[in-house]
Amino acid sequence: MNRSITQTAFLKPPSEQLMRVAAYARVSSGKDAMLHSLSAQVSYYSEFIQRHRGWSYIGVYADEAKTGTKEERENFQRLLSDCHAGRIDMVITKSISRFARNTVTLLETVRELKGLGIDVWFEEQNIHTMSADGELMLSILASYAQEESRSASENQKWRVKRNFEEGMPWNGTMLGYRYMDGKLFVQPEEAETVRLIYAYYITGMGVTAIMKTLNRNHITTRNGNPWYKSSVMKVLRNYAYTGNLLLQTTFQEDHLTKRTLINNGELPQYHAENTHEAIIPLETFSAVQTEIERRAAKYTHPVSKRAIYPFTGLLICDICGKHYRRKITATGPVWICATYNTLGKAACASKQIPEETLTAVTAEVMGTDAFDAEALHSKITAVRVAEGNTLVFCFNDGTEAVKRWTDRSRAESWTPEMRDAARKKTQERGEQ
Numbered sequence: 001m002n003r004s005i006t007q008t009a010f011l012k013p014p015s016e017q018l019m020r021v022a023a024y025a026r027v028s029s030g031k032d033a034m035l036h037s038l039s040a041q042v043s044y045y046s047e048f049i050q051r052h053r054g055w056s057y058i059g060v061y062a063d064e065a066k067t068g069t070k071e072e073r074e075n076f077q078r079l080l081s082d083c084h085a086g087r088i089d090m091v092i093t094k095s096i097s098r099f100a101r102n103t104v105t106l107l108e109t110v111r112e113l114k115g116l117g118i119d120v121w122f123e124e125q126n127i128h129t130m131s132a133d134g135e136l137m138l139s140i141l142a143s144y145a146q147e148e149s150r151s152a153s154e155n156q157k158w159r160v161k162r163n164f165e166e167g168m169p170w171n172g173t174m175l176g177y178r179y180m181d182g183k184l185f186v187q188p189e190e191a192e193t194v195r196l197i198y199a200y201y202i203t204g205m206g207v208t209a210i211m212k213t214l215n216r217n218h219i220t221t222r223n224g225n226p227w228y229k230s231s232v233m234k235v236l237r238n239y240a241y242t243g244n245l246l247l248q249t250t251f252q253e254d255h256l257t258k259r260t261l262i263n264n265g266e267l268p269q270y271h272a273e274n275t276h277e278a279i280i281p282l283e284t285f286s287a288v289q290t291e292i293e294r295r296a297a298k299y300t301h302p303v304s305k306r307a308i309y310p311f312t313g314l315l316i317c318d319i320c321g322k323h324y325r326r327k328i329t330a331t332g333p334v335w336i337c338a339t340y341n342t343l344g345k346a347a348c349a350s351k352q353i354p355e356e357t358l359t360a361v362t363a364e365v366m367g368t369d370a371f372d373a374e375a376l377h378s379k380i381t382a383v384r385v386a387e388g389n390t391l392v393f394c395f396n397d398g399t400e401a402v403k404r405w406t407d408r409s410r411a412e413s414w415t416p417e418m419r420d421a422a423r424k425k426t427q428e429r430g431e432q
Helices: 032-050 074-084 103-115 134-165 188-202 207-216 229-236 282-299 338-343 355-366 373-379 416-431
Strands: 019-027 055-064 090-093 119-122 177-180 183-186 245-247 250-252 260-262 270-272 315-317 324-329 332-337 380-386 390-395 400-404
Touching: 019 032, 019 074, 032 055, 032 090, 055 074, 074 103, 103 119, 188 207, 188 229, 188 282, 207 229, 207 338, 315 324, 315 338, 324 338, 332 338, 332 355, 355 373, 355 390, 355 400, 373 380
Parallel strands: 019 055, 019 090, 090 119, 315 380
Antiparallel strands: 177 183, 245 270, 250 260, 324 332, 380 390, 390 400
C-alpha cells in the first residue's frame, strides 16, 4: 500500500503591530500653577501611553501658550510635522479646548490628520475622530467652545472699559510700582533705577550703552532678568511714570486671533491725571520723548529688505538657545550668537564661526564637493552650535551628525589691511 505525504507550510503568526501614539498638552499662561499643570499633563500621558498594551510611546508635545486660537504654537506644529512624516498613528489630547477653540482651525486640523489615517482622541469628551460620528460631535462641541471664548472675551472687555473710565491702570507690573487695591504705589529701589535710566538718556547715553551699563552693574529688570534695548526703551516711553495714565492705547483684534493692535482711533482713549505718585517729572518725560524723536530722525536709515542667507534660522546656540545671525567683520562674514552679539561674553560664552568654515563643514557632512544651500534646506532642520567647536546637524529623518570645526590660524584671519597696519607699526618702532 502506497502512502503519499504532503508537506504543509504553516504561516508564522504575524507579530503584533504596535500603534504609535503621541499626546498633546497645553496650558494658557506662564503662571507657576499653570506650568505645574503642564508638567502634570506631560507625566500623566507619558505613563498612560507607555503602560497601554499594543501602543508604542512616541512622546508628549507640550506648549505653554496664551490662547488656544493660534496656529503658531511651536510644538503643535512639530506634532503636525511628525504626523506628516508618518511617525504617529494616534494623538491623544485632554479636550477640544486644549487643541483649539477656533472651530475652523480645529476641523481643518482634524480633517488633515484624518486624511493621513491618524486618529485624534479627545479624552474628556471621549471622541475619536476616525469614528463615524466623530466629526459631527466635534463640530457641535467646538462651536460651543468658540462661543464660550467669545462670551468670556466680551465680559473681560466690559470690565476693562469700566476700569478705564474710572482711571484704573491696566498694567500693574511696571518697574518702579506695585499694584494694590486698584492703585499704583512707588517701590523706592526700583524707582531709583527708572530715574537712573532717564538721567543716562537725557545726558547723551544711547539705549545700547544704558543696557550694557545696567547689566554690568548687576541691575536687573523687575522680574530679575538682564536688560535689553527693548526693555530700556519701554521704560523711556512709559507715560505712567509722570503720575498720569493714558489708557486703551492698544486693543485686541477679536477673541479668535487675540492679536494686539495699536489704537489709532478705532476705540476711545482715556486720559487720567494725578492717579498715582510720579517718579519722573512731566517736563523730563517730555524732554526725553523729544530727544528720542531727534535721534530717530538723525540716525534712522531707509528700511531695506532683510537679507535671507542659507543659514538664517538654522543655527541655534546650545548655551543660551538663541539663533545665530550673520555679521560682517574685518576678517569677513561670521555667524554669531544673538545673545553674545548683544550682551557680550558674560551673558553667553559662545564662539563665532567664520562663514567659510561653516560652509566647508556643512558640505563635508552633506557629502557634497561644494556647499549646496538647496540640499541643506531639504535635509537639515536645525544645526546646534555646542561648546568645544562642535556642530550638531539635525536631519529631517530624526538622525544627527556631530562635527567639530577648527579655529582659523592668526595668519589666516588677517586681512591685507591688517598686515599693512602691522608692517607700518614695525617700521615705526625701528625708526625710533
